[in-house]
Amino acid sequence: MKHLLFLLFLGLGTGLSAQELLSQEYWPDGTLRATRYTEDERIHFITYHENGKVNEIGCFHQGRRDGVWKQYTDTGALITQAGFKEGERQGVWEFRTEADEPLGQLTYHNGKLRHGKQYDADGLLAAHRTY
DSSP states (O other), X not given: OHHHHHHHHHHHTTTTSOEXXXXXXXXXXXXXXXXXXXXXXXXXXXXXXXXXXXEEEEEEETTEEOEEEEEEOXXXXXXXXXXXXXXXXXXXXXXXXXXXXXXXXXXXXXXXEEEEEEEOTTXXXXXXXXX
């Protein structure tokens, strides 16, 4: 089913830009471990936990991290979302618990850390700092 959904995902974007599957890796039990594909000048990848849930999604452009990268727990909860532009850290990075509670945020501009926030167990702002 996951393979079908992935192929559907790739197929939907075909009308907008050319995509080419580069490689796929599998866990010993045969479930998908990683997929790499190109879209224009970008190389996208998706890695999976052994249970089949998405582990990480990201993209490279000219060999450097670019765009939004996301990391998930083996239960499917989004725990990290980070941005890159031409290999430099960019934008707001968010960190969350498996229960979807905020842990912290880091804000980058032109690759430099500008601001940070930390949240307590109740999701309330516990500390912040400007750099």
